[in-house]
């Protein structure tokens with residue numbers, strides 16, 4: 001007897017510019033019956049993330065590209081339905097990289113157990129998952145410490161809001177930029193940022209100088225482009241940059257020219273470090289203990305934008321590129 005029918009999203013074609021629904025296809029597949037050592041999981045939530053845009057292109061990067069006609073993959077949290085592996089039993093909650101589908105069959109090494117006591121379980125895709133870990137890793141990468149003035153771009157998004165809140169918990173002064181007045185309010189009133197501005201409301205450097213007249217020590221870069229250029233100007237002597245992402249350029253056909261003021265790196269002896277969160281997986285337990293501890297103690301505001309149903313997943317993904325999310329964008333599947 002075969003397992004449940006799963007709906008999955010496949011790559012239909014590679015986009016040029018902003019992806020459209022035509023680049024994706026929803027298909028139905030029957031799962032194979034379980035073999036010894038296998039586990040059947042029903043996904044409860046799946047993640048959509050900006051880095052997936054890069055995987056829609058052909059060519060080598062730090063993660064392999066999605067394959068035409070094949071299901072996409074990415075972070076997910078789900079319920080074990082059936083298990084023929086001794087490590088898991090029905091009712092266990094697991095995270096995996098088998099997103100973009102409703103059910104899947106995996107092996108124990110492809111699954112990571114998490115506690116059902118923490119709710120909502122989607123938090124394992126955000127604050128206590130890949131994006132929260134990115135925020136935590138970025139602060140460690142450039143050794144953010146009490147007293148630093150930290151500027152975070154993409155600040156109302158999944159990585160950004162956690163990076164800013166963790167920096168506050170370390171005793172920093174934190175400034176954020178985001179793309180709407182509602183997001184600016186969220187940063188100031190709910191996340192405890194000391195300052196925030198709408199990067200669409202005026203020149204970034206002017207607004208950053210207003211919020212941080214004495215300059216900044218750390219720039220957590222999620223967006224690149226004009227904001228990176230502004231941060232290079234605002235950074236103080238020996239300032240540090242976490243190069244985490246550059247979403248402002250992800251849909252460009254041709255890379256745009258870089259910042260015109262890179263000489264700031266020389267003049268102010270700045271350090272810019274690239275971050276890939278998967279390099280930090282051997283420190284996952286440390287992350288879970290520290291950030292999980294803050295979460296359980298109610299010290300971290302958890303914010304997410306939840307879209308329901310796998311048929312809405314493509315829209316949720318495309319929505320990342322025009323800022324439709326506050327906090328982590330997740331898709332509820334069950």
Ligand SMILES: NC(=O)c1ccc[n+]([C@@H]2O[C@H](COP(=O)([O-])OP(=O)(O)OC[C@H]3O[C@@H](n4cnc5c(N)ncnc54)[C@H](OP(=O)(O)O)[C@@H]3O)[C@@H](O)[C@H]2O)c1
Nearest residue numbers: 050134157158159178179222245246247248275276277323
């Ligand atoms: N290096 C790593 O290991 C790693 C891991 C995870 C994520 N990342 C990177 O971190 C960044 C944030 O990822 P996330 O998962 O937290 O996504 P997110 O911030 O939750 O969602 C994307 C946000 O980007 C903003 N945005 C879209 N187009 C923009 C533009 N042209 N200029 C400025 N902002 C724009 C939008 O907010 P607004 O309304 O504010 O425009 C949108 O809500 C991305 O660059 C991602 O690639 C890196």
